[in-house]
């Protein structure tokens with residue numbers, strides 16, 4: 001017995017078509033007309049869009065940052081994800097200092113096991129490039145299906161990696177068909193600026209942004225591109241926040257260098273005015289890189305239109321305002337970095353992007369699902385509505401709307417950075433590998449998400465999305 005979704009509009013990164021879609025088992029069995037077979041269930045989805053399930057390539061669930069642990073774990077974070085239209089997350093399994101990569105992965109598997117409502121993969125966040133860790137890289141790609149590694153150019157004395165290690169890791173990843181993800185901010189300059197600010201008694205949350213200006217992001221992007229050129233390794237620059245950083249990425253792409261980029265809803269929708277509030281409430285927006293001046297937003301949207309930016313990730317890294325962000329009262333440098341957003345990424349991109357005419361339906365699918373699937377070795381199993389692909393499907397009702405509020409969210413955190421934004425369009429149904437997981441906007445299953453082994457890159461593999469308007 002199958003399920004046929006009838007009367008909707010199927011949206012892919014390269015096509016928009018009025019077709020029905022039949023699910024059999026975990027996969028999409030057929031797309032077209034007159035698909036119903038004896039015993040099939042039919043669901044009328046007229047007036048709705050059918051999107052490939054969202055893939056969030058950037059989350060931090062159950063992450064210990066030293067002073068505290070993120071508010072969302074795999075259970076609450078993945079439930080929020082699926083209710084918001086995301087069916088796959090790729091979370092950062094973070095190496096402890098001196099720890100092995102195998103230990104980091106075992107720890108992350110234990111955090112996720114039996115708890116996830118969405119399918120999940122892991123990137124490795126490599127914080128300590130010991131000879132042992134470097135020697136393990138080949139094994140994690142082959143044995144564990146982990147084909148992307150994040151290196152931090154910031155967070156001095158904690159996770160920051162120097163240029164020689166950046167080069168070494170890129171050389172290994174190039175040879176292994178792995179992608180290097182980079183947090184591009186110059187940690188040495190930030191540390192110096194933070195010391196200066198504190199010495200001058202400037203301690204409020206707005207100083208977080210003041211000590212991480214655009215130029216420190218741009219410098220690190222330029223350096224990352226140079227090291228990618230030297231090594232010949234494909235790189236992926238996470239959470240690009242500024243027009244200046246993006247223009248360096250464009251230059252690299254125009255030279256033919258394998259440089260991909262990700263931005264996040266917060267940089268498209270929110271701006272640095274959030275730091276102007278009196279008191280400590282600006283701590284809610286302490287993230288790295290920080291929010292930028294509004295004029296950066298249009299160039300970032302342009303990057304999504306023309307494909308210079310391949311993906312939108314939430315960088316979901318949630319901390320309660322009360323008790324967690326408050327750790328940094330009186331010292332901005334102790335405020336845990338990060339904001340929640342896994343639940344809102346999909347809806348914000350539709351609402352602020354498609355509904356306002358900034359991006360097309362296909363460009364939306366490209367950055368929210370197909371781009372992440374192609375960048376991270378999941379395509380065409382995920383990221384496309386096609387025969388033989390996993391039946392990860394979001395039925396989206398563009399005629400509904402909802403108000404984003406902390407009071408109504410599923411994310412287990414006491415605020416929402418997008419509070420009060422009216423979201424146009426809404427998730428109606430979600431299928432995860434054929435299972436009808438969200439029904440009329442409510443969760444209808446348990447945590448059935450499974451771990452995804454991802455594929456290595458082939459030499460010169462084309463990971464770009466071809467968009468139809």
Ligand code: URP
Pocket residue numbers: 060183239286287288289315317337338339
């Ligand atoms: O502020 C942020 N982005 N926190 C999460 C960790 C990271 O740098 O991605």
Ligand code: ZN
Pocket residue numbers: 183238239288
């Ligand atoms: Zn980062």
Ligand code: ZN
Pocket residue numbers: 058059060315316317
């Ligand atoms: Zn992050």
